[in-house]
Amino acid sequence: MSEIYQVSPWYDTEEWNRVYNDIFGVTSTLTTKKNALDQLFIWKARCPSLPSGIEATISLLNIHIQDQGRHYDICNDHVLRLAYSSALMRFVNVMFDKETKKGLSLFQAADTFGIPEWIIDLRHNTAHSNIVPHIELLREASVISLDWLQKNYWDKHKSCISDYIVGSVHIETEIEKKITSLMNFCVSLSICSHPKCNIKNLAEITDIHLRESLVNDAKEVCEDLDFSNLKIISIDTLGNILNIQAKKILIDEASSSYVNRALLSNESAFISIEILKSLDYIGYTTDKPLNTEYVQCFTGLLSFLFTYDLLKDFVLELIKVTQSEHENSVKCKLAAKWVSVILKALKNNQQFMEKIYKADTDIMSKDEKELKSLYYHWYPNYKKRTLFLDLHKSIPREFTNINFIQPIISTYNPYLVLFIRDLLTLVRPQLSDSVKTKICKLAKVIASPEKFPVMSPKIYTSDDLDPANNLDSINESKHYEDVKIMEVQMESKNKVDKDGSKQKFGVWQLASKNASWATCPIGQLPWTQLTNEPMESQ
Template sequence: MSLSQKHSGKVLVPWFNISEWKLVYNLIYSENSRDWPKALQILKIWKHRTPLLSAGVEGTLIVLEALLVNTSQLSAYESSHIFSTSLVRFLNLCAANSEKQGTFYKTAMQNELPNWLVSIRHDIAHSHKVPSLSMLEMSLKFCLEWLKEKYWGVQGDNMVDFVVEEGDSVVVEDCVFIHSHLNGGEINENNRRLMKRVSKFVGDRGEVSDVIERVDEALRNEFKVNREKSSDKICKLLIDSLRILNTECEEDDSGSKNIPTQFVNKWTNLLNIVLEGEILPNFVTSLFKFTVDSTHSFSHREVASLWIKEIFSGLKTQNSQSGLSFRTQSDCMKSRTFVTEVLEHLSPFTLNFLQEVLEYNEAPTSFIEDSVCLVSAFNTCSRSSGDKIYTIDDLGIIEENLGGDTMEIQPSIQTKSRWVLIEDTSPYMNLPLGILPHQDPNINPLLTV
């Protein structure tokens, strides 16, 4: 029956664990009733946590609250009405939570409630005379014992604590946060949020000077333990959250756009660890997908494309004095698949990194030149005309640009047509298309009715 929640699966309950549940059970069914107030207090806390309690717990709360009423401060009439109401509520709750609904008598028999208890409920609901206070109190105590057998005993045998597994490590999040708040490689000790994360690596009394070394070592270990999850986290924290994309581009003397050197230096150490952890291919792929996704802002897509340029330039020229520099040489991005993706999914930013990608992958010079030329032509043809809306007045300008002779188009009139060409079009002036003069409300006022 549903009182014992005999169903498979996990159930959200208001108690923290089985120990708390058993505490209440022992308080209710101790040798004396002095522990009942404490049990009732916990039951009310459960009710506050989960308003829709299981029928067994809700029934226990109803019965126990009635039995703890101070009858010495109430008249017999008031006490009997409190007991009666609680008893009817409890019995109705038992009947309403049966698997098969029927008459109350049949449901009570199925739940092994005695006939005399059903009769008392009938007298309370339909008779002019309410049963005596002692009879009502005895009935409530019987219900409490019935709950012990039908709910608390059965539930105690079937309950198992569901232990939540330890959450994902936040090492990657902490390391990225610390790197993002470095100021010229220095830690701002006045930043409380930053120092709270720093303390995880150096402790409360540790030296802040060696925090970067410890942070980087922790990040390397995290990459070794769980590379796949760490890779996804790095991409989300740096790219999806725009941490590595929130900067303004700069133009050099040749007109080429670049990421500011100070901003590149800020992330150089972290990107070196990403390379060492064999996460760089996934990171670059995520940057590329970001550049071709038109839902992102133009400026962020541009910065993402320039990061691809920086990464391939750094891989191609080890220990570069300017721009991104990698400490180790790697062929991890030599991939025909990636080159194909770049050439098949063009965007306004492809030219920012195309040459670097092809040179790193050792493409022939002629192929690089042809590819750059074709992508440049693609960008020229795909440029939009902005927000201008063209009208018929612009046809004259187009005609002038096209040049050549113009040809007047003569209307074709069929000699044997039932239609006659109207020369006087004045009756149709100021009329919408498809409306005849006799359909104009201004001429025929009846049309407005």
């Protein structure tokens, strides 16, 4: 998902409102303004680049508090006037910098936003004249500027500022609601398009819940469609409606994120463990591939994602599910199996396109049925493939780039073994079989840490998966005997304290108390220093 967040210097809305009330509230006093200024300085420490309105407020409020506090022992009249002048200059500059960049003068910008012209004159006199404005004039300008900031910055933000709580209920935007409805419709239509169902129109759907679900989803996507006679609404018609609406809705930059969120939510049928269990009761918890009957329920959905270039991001989100430590293990395994199925389907397209390129065959004039027939002609051994995508399209180029998939295969993931070979097969230039085999073996090592004790001194590689080297076949006593020998060898190298006692910290021991560290050169240990021998005279 791709969402944009902005870091704010205030802890929450309550803190922001407290500062506002301390400065501009009806009960505001010099003491509350001092408290507000202290809080503004805390915001400045948290976030050095504050909004222009807050920066200007700090400058004006700071000198206002100094003046009201009558700190003339450290701030005489001339210095006070200079401070006021500097604060007003900063206020004008930071608040109207964007306007002057557009080509407006400061006077034009001030007139547009309701700042008195004489305050701009004060700013110019301060910047370009040798005469510092009178203190009473500066005080009046400061009060007017703070009032302007209250109305044009603080009050406007007060009406819209709110807290964002991580983990709170997600509020869908209008476009996200449309995309969610579209994907629910696509999933329902995909299930009803299962080859074994042989459904021609809505009236032929015997399962009442499935029929109602499809009709409700279709109504949300297309409100103008009349559902009074279900016999005349065919599955093909609904498919056409799906594509028409998709071209209208899937135009937002965040469409891919919304699609993934809809399909991988707990309410989605695609990742539903209950549906998987009902169609594959025996194999749903094992490492066996997804069976054909189950995969065909979502063939239409995956074809839809591939057609609208949404499949790559969807596969990456499925991989994130497999990497999550907080997801149910069955759900992670289901996601990994789906990744394998999709990657195998992409492999179909890849090898078909490569064959087409070599044969110099025109495929644009052929329909999908003709292309699939041609594929089977070239690859008769692959007739058992359960999922075919649009053979007119090439696969996402990212999956052919070893640098792109490197983070995927190098991240700890116990379910990586279920799809890593399918991923490596897509890489171009092709990896050798030996390299792919070794990478797959390493993935298996990572996926089965229980077979490789953490306390063992041995560094394991893919060769340890070889039955001849498998730990299960190694005599356990021999293993611990080797460890014991290693410990004895390490102990023989350590110094013993005067009292003969040792304190062990893993493979480390305390140094001797007699060690003379002060006389030890950098890079040496006290007990390893070489004896200084006089050099032979030449």
